[in-house]
Amino acid sequence: MASVPGILFNRRVLVVHNGMDSMTAPGRATTALVQDLRDRDIEVVDAVSQGEAEAQIATHSLLQAVMVDWELAGGADHEAARQVIATVRAHTSNLPVFLLASRGSLAEIPSGVLEAVNDYVWLFEDTSDFIGGRVMAAIDRYRATLLPPMFKALAKFAGTYEYSWHTPGHAGGTAFLKHPVGRAFFEFFGEELFRSDLSISVGELGSLLDHSGPIGEAERYAARVFGADRTYFVTNGSSTSNRVILMSSVTRNQIALCDRNCHKSVEHAMTLTGAIPTYLMPSRNYLGIIGPIHPEHLEPAAIRESIAANALVKSGIDPKPVHAVITNSTYDGLCYNVERVEMLLGQSVDRLHFDEAWYGYARFNPIYAKRFAMHGDPGTSQKDRPTMFATQSTHKLLAALSQASYIHIRDGRRPINHARFNEAFMMHASTSPQYAIIASNDVAAAMMDGPSGPALTGESIREAVAFRQTLARLSAEFAAKGTWFFSAWQPDDIIDAKSGAYTPFRLADPELLACDPNAWVLHPGDSWHGFGDLEDGYCMLDPIKVSVVTPGMGRDGKLAATGIPAALLTAYLDAQGIVVEKTTDFSCLFLFSLGITRGKWGTLINALLGFHRDILANTPLAQAIPALAAAHPEHYGKTGLADLATAMFAAMKKFKTTELLSAGFGVLPTPVFSPVEAYERLVNGDIESLTLEQMAGRTVATGVVPYPPGIPLLMPGESAGEPGGPLLGYLKALEAFDAAIPGFAHDIHGVEVEDGLYRVLCVKQ
Numbered sequence: 001m002a003s004v005p006g007i008l009f010n011r012r013v014l015v016v017h018n019g020m021d022s023m024t025a026p027g028r029a030t031t032a033l034v035q036d037l038r039d040r041d042i043e044v045v046d047a048v049s050q051g052e053a054e055a056q057i058a059t060h061s062l063l064q065a066v067m068v069d070w071e072l073a074g075g076a077d078h079e080a081a082r083q084v085i086a087t088v089r090a091h092t093s094n095l096p097v098f099l100l101a102s103r104g105s106l107a108e109i110p111s112g113v114l115e116a117v118n119d120y121v122w123l124f125e126d127t128s129d130f131i132g133g134r135v136m137a138a139i140d141r142y143r144a145t146l147l148p149p150m151f152k153a154l155a156k157f158a159g160t161y162e163y164s165w166h167t168p169g170h171a172g173g174t175a176f177l178k179h180p181v182g183r184a185f186f187e188f189f190g191e192e193l194f195r196s197d198l199s200i201s202v203g204e205l206g207s208l209l210d211h212s213g214p215i216g217e218a219e220r221y222a223a224r225v226f227g228a229d230r231t232y233f234v235t236n237g238s239s240t241s242n243r244v245i246l247m248s249s250v251t252r253n254q255i256a257l258c259d260r261n262c263h264k265s266v267e268h269a270m271t272l273t274g275a276i277p278t279y280l281m282p283s284r285n286y287l288g289i290i291g292p293i294h295p296e297h298l299e300p301a302a303i304r305e306s307i308a309a310n311a312l313v314k315s316g317i318d319p320k321p322v323h324a325v326i327t328n329s330t331y332d333g334l335c336y337n338v339e340r341v342e343m344l345l346g347q348s349v350d351r352l353h354f355d356e357a358w359y360g361y362a363r364f365n366p367i368y369a370k371r372f373a374m375h376g377d378p379g380t381s382q383k384d385r386p387t388m389f390a391t392q393s394t395h396k397l398l399a400a401l402s403q404a405s406y407i408h409i410r411d412g413r414r415p416i417n418h419a420r421f422n423e424a425f426m427m428h429a430s431t432s433p434q435y436a437i438i439a440s441n442d443v444a445a446a447m448m449d450g451p452s453g454p455a456l457t458g459e460s461i462r463e464a465v466a467f468r469q470t471l472a473r474l475s476a477e478f479a480a481k482g483t484w485f486f487s488a489w490q491p492d493d494i495i496d497a498k499s500g501a502y503t504p505f506r507l508a509d510p511e512l513l514a515c516d517p518n519a520w521v522l523h524p525g526d527s528w529h530g531f532g533d534l535e536d537g538y539c540m541l542d543p544i545k546v547s548v549v550t551p552g553m554g555r556d557g558k559l560a561a562t563g564i565p566a567a568l569l570t571a572y573l574d575a576q577g578i579v580v581e582k583t584t585d586f587s588c589l590f591l592f593s594l595g596i597t598r599g600k601w602g603t604l605i606n607a608l609l610g611f612h613r614d615i616l617a618n619t620p621l622a623q624a625i626p627a628l629a630a631a632h633p634e635h636y637g638k639t640g641l642a643d644l645a646t647a648m649f650a651a652m653k654k655f656k657t658t659e660l661l662s663a664g665f666g667v668l669p670t671p672v673f674s675p676v677e678a679y680e681r682l683v684n685g686d687i688e689s690l691t692l693e694q695m696a697g698r699t700v701a702t703g704v705v706p707y708p709p710g711i712p713l714l715m716p717g718e719s720a721g722e723p724g725g726p727l728l729g730y731l732k733a734l735e736a737f738d739a740a741i742p743g744f745a746h747d748i749h750g751v752e753v754e755d756g757l758y759r760v761l762c763v764k765q
C-alpha cells in the first residue's frame with residue numbers, strides 16, 4: 001500500500017466510544033468494528049470519555065486516525081464529542097477523523113463539526129468490513145503524506161537495501177561489524193543511522209550543494225513554513241550560517257554594523273571577510289543581563305556618529321555600512337520589535353541580518369508577532385524594505401540534531417541572488433554533509449507546520465508560565481515567613497487590559513500570560529527590567545527563557561548586605577543532575593524548550609527548595625556538592641553551603657566583580673587593527689603571551705570573551721587600554737576572584753591561566 005518503506009511504526013487508530021462492549025446495539029456494532037480493525041493489524045487504542053480521549057491525543061502522537069462517537073457522554077449539544085474533535089484539530093489539520101453516528105442524519109450536525117471531520121460512519125447502515133476498509137485507506141493516505149520531502153525520501157531509500165559502492169565506506173554500517181569496537185558502535189546507534197548515512201552520489205536524494213531533488217524540495221518546504229523567499233539548510237551550525245551570510249554580503253574594508261552582543265562566529269565572519277566592524281552597544285541591567293540596543297543608537301545620525309568615531313574608518317573607506325548583524329533574541333530572551341528596528345536601521349543599511357540562533361520558533365506563536373526577521377509574508381512587494389536574513393540553530397530550540405541550522409532570506413533592497421549566495425554557501429559547506437542532520441531540519445519544519453506549531457510552542461509557554469507563577473507563589477509564601485526565596489526575572493504585576501487593574505504576577509490569569517505579549521513587554525520605567533525608559537513595545541521578554549534570580553543584588557545595581565552568588569546554585573544543581581543553561585552573578589537561565597515536561601520543572605522546583613533548606617541548615621559541602629568538596633578538601637573539607645555562599649559573596653564585594661563588569665562592558669575599546677589585520681599577525685607569529693600587568697596599552701590578537709555574559713570584552717585588534725582602565729580592571733577582578741574561591745574559576749575565551757595568572761595573546765610591538 002501507500003505507506004513508506006523504512007517507516008517502522010504500526011497503523012494505529014483511537015476509538016472514542018463510551019458504550020463499547022455493552023450489549024446495546026451501538027455498543028455491539030462498535031465492538032465488531034474494533035475487531036475488524038484488529039484483524040487488519042491496525043492497533044486500536046480506546047477511550048471511553050472526553051478526558052481519556054484528550055490524554056491519548058496528547059500522548060499518542062503516532063495516531064493515524066481518530067473515530068469519535070457523536071453520542072459520547074450524551075447530551076443534546078454533543079459537547080464531549082465536539083471537544084474531542086477540537087482537541088485533535090488543535091494539534092493537526094490532516095489527521096483523519098471519523099464521526100461515528102448511530103442515528104439522525106448529517107443535517108443535524110453543525111457546520112463547524114462537518115468541516116473538522118473527514119468522514120462519517122453510520123454504524124447500522126454499513127458493514128464493519130466496509131467501514132474497516134475505509135479506515136485502512138484513510139490511514140494509508142495519511143501515512144503517505146505525513147512525512148516531509150527529504151525525510152520521506154531518505155526513509156524510503158534506506159528501506160531499499162541496495163549494495164552500495166559509494167562512500168561512506170562503512171557501507172550501510174557493515175564495515176563496523178568486522179571489529180568488536182565497531183560492532184559496539186553499530187549496536188549502540190542502531191542500524192537505521194548507518195543505512196541512512198549516505199553520500200552525495202545517491203542521486204535519489206538530490207544535493208545540498210545544488211539544492212536539488214528531495215533536499216531542495218525540503219528547503220522550499222521550510223521556506224514556506226518559516227516565511228522566507230529562500231531557505232538554505234546548513235549542517236554545520238549557525239556558526240557557519242553567519243559566516244556564509246557575511247561572506248556573501250561584505251568584502252574587505254567595507255563597514256559592517258555589528259551588535260557588540262554577537263556570537264563568536266560573527267567575529268570570525270568579520271575576520272574572513274576583512275570587514276571593518278562598527279559596533280552597536282547593547283544595554284545592560286542591574287543583574288548583568290544584556291538588553292537590547294536602544295533605538296536612539298539606531299537612528300541615522302547615531303549610526304553616522306559611531307562610524308565617524310571608529311578609528312579604523314580611515315580616508316578612502318566608504319562610510320556607508322553595507323550590512324548589519326543583530327542578535328535576536330538575546331541569550332536571556334529579550335526580543336526586538338523587528339519592524340521598528342527595520343524602520344530605524346533600514347535608513348542606514350540595506351541588508352539586515354538577525355542572528356536568531358535561540359529563536360527559531362518565533363513565527364509559530366502569535367505572542368512573538370513582528371518580533372522576528374521573517375515576520376509578515378514573503379512575496380509581497382519588498383523592494384522598499386531592506387533585504388532580511390535570519391540564522392536559526394534548529395537544534396537549539398526546535399527539535400533537530402546538533403549542527404542543524406537554517407538560513408532564511410527575504411529579498412528587499414540590494415538583494416543577493418541565489419547563484420551569488422550559493423558561492424558563499426558552498427565555500428563553507430562540506431561535500432559530504434550528514435543526511436540525518438538535513439532530515440532533522442526537514443522534520444523540525446514539519447513539526448511547526450499547521451496547527452502543531454502554535455500547539456507545541458503554546459505548551460512550552462504554558463509550562464514556563466506555570467513554573468514562573470509557582471516560583472512567585474513560593475517566594476511570596478517564604479516572604480510572609482520572613483525568609484528569602486528565589487524569584488524569576490519578570491514583571492512584578494500584570495495589568496488587566498479590560499479593568500486596568502494591577503494583579504501580582506503570581507495571581508494573574510495564566511491564559512493572559514500565555515497569550516498576551518503586553519504582559520511581557522518592557523514598559524518604560526518599570527523597575528523590574530532595569531532598562532530604564534526604553535521605548536514602549538520595543539522589546540519583550542520571551543516567557544520561555546526563565547532567569548531564576550538569587551538574593552544579593554538590588555534593583556539599584558548595589559550589592560545587598562548578604563547574598564548568594566548564582567554560581568553556587570549552579571554547582572549545587574549540577575550535583576543533582578540538573579544542568580543550567582547559563583549563570584551570571586545573581587541569575588541562572590533555564591530554557592523551556594519543546595522538550596519541557598511538567599516532571600522536569602517539578603524536579604527543578606524541588607531542587608530549589610532543597611538548596612534553600614541546605615543553605616538554612618548550612619549543610620556540609622561534602623554532602624551538598626560532594627565533587628567540589630572532594631576536589632578541594634583543604635578548602636572545603638569542613639565548610640558548609642552557607643559558609644561558602646558568604647565567602648563567595650564577600651569576595652564579589654571585595655573585588656567588585658559586578659561593578660567592574662558594568663564598567664568593563666560600558667566602554668567600547670579602541671580598535672588598532674581590523675579583525676583580519678589582527679588575525680594575520682596571529683598567523684605570522686607576530687604575537688606574544690602577556691599577563692594582565694604587561695597588557696596595558698597593548699593590542700590583543702584574539703578576542704577576550706568572558707562567560708557570562710558571553711559578549712566580547714575585547715575583539716581581536718583592540719587595545720586593552722590603561723592599566724587601571726575598565727577593561728583590565730574587570731579582568732584583574734576576575735583573576736583575583738578565581739584565586740580566592742577555588743572551584744569557581746570564570747570561563748573566559750581568549751584567556752589562558754598559568755599559575756593562577758591570566759595570559760592573553762597580544763600583537764608584538
Ligand SMILES: *Cc1c(COP(=O)(O)O)cnc(C)c1O
Binds near residue numbers: 240263
Ligand atoms: C549558538 C549561537 C550561534 C551558533 O550556533 P551553532 O548552531 O551552535 O553553530 C550563533 N549565534 C548565537 C547568538 C548563538 O547563541
